[in-house]
Amino acid sequence: MKKFEEKTLLSQTLYEGRIINLDLEEVLLPNGNKSKREIVRHPGAVAVIPITVDGKVVMVEQYRKALERAIVEIPAGKLERGEEPELTARRELEEETGYECKQLTHLISFYTSPGFADEIVHLYVAEGLSKKDHKLDLDEDEFVEVLELTVEEALEYIQEQRIFDAKTAYAIQYLQLKRQMDQNNG
């Protein structure tokens, strides 16, 4: 038995949507009591840190309806059914920024909100960027503006809460600490 396992007694899908589903589960707690868990099912996502030849990170500013404002993020997108995360990463990078990449490396994966959602984000770093000459190939309901920041600028944006998207801050901080470790070991 898993640690503190909560066995599912009943699972009910309350909503099946375009991006998320909502399940309500009745669970058996470790002490024998029952409780309910509301769980958002998400297909998972990729996020990409695109690094230009002069060392800048390519980001996108886009409107997030949940927050009622535009925010700065690294390029990201949800997994399509059955699609390899690496393919999604290349596609989202190209669609949202117009860049293709030579090397795409998986850094780490993490869960954004394990208290109520199963969303996992697979984080990649994209290097060897080259601009394709056509315009952005966005989803029909997607509007973004591309910007490029040095890692130092991005870290300042986090401090100043001009970047307050968790996956983006996670990504930039992870990259910075990884570089320091690589330097110390190299």
Add this chain to the structure above:
Amino acid sequence: MKKFEEKTLLSQTLYEGRIINLDLEEVLLPNGNKSKREIVRHPGAVAVIPITVDGKVVMVEQYRKALERAIVEIPAGKLERGEEPELTARRELEEETGYECKQLTHLISFYTSPGFADEIVHLYVAEGLSKKDHKLDLDEDEFVEVLELTVEEALEYIQEQRIFDAKTAYAIQYLQLKRQMDQNNG
């Protein structure tokens, strides 16, 4: 007008739950077309980095039904209606770890999943910890195990993906980078 604003044409609450609500909104896009947005409404949360007198970070391991496993996180909890985040932070720290703190400092706030949810996490660091002598005062459906890690161990846990909760990794990385900056400036 806000950048790339999506005006709400229709908003419908599909589910009102114990922790989250689910809204479906019809929006007017910047190009005049319409689209739908599924938005999870969350009351917001606090997360606390509790640092012991010998410099360790207190963490909790708990079962997350959404992931069907127990995971290691910093203490956290959702805001109660009308409750000041600082009060929630002190309460969750005490309930989940048995520690009281002398100093509680707000570090930063961030959004965990702006693509589909409005959850904000207010991150605090708690110092001057002292153990209260009673046992943990958990919610009736909450089971946790307390552990203490050095910051270096926590960073290793992130690298090894033994910590893969975004807010916890964010918090530890933020703390580490902040300390480096404070050292460089001090």
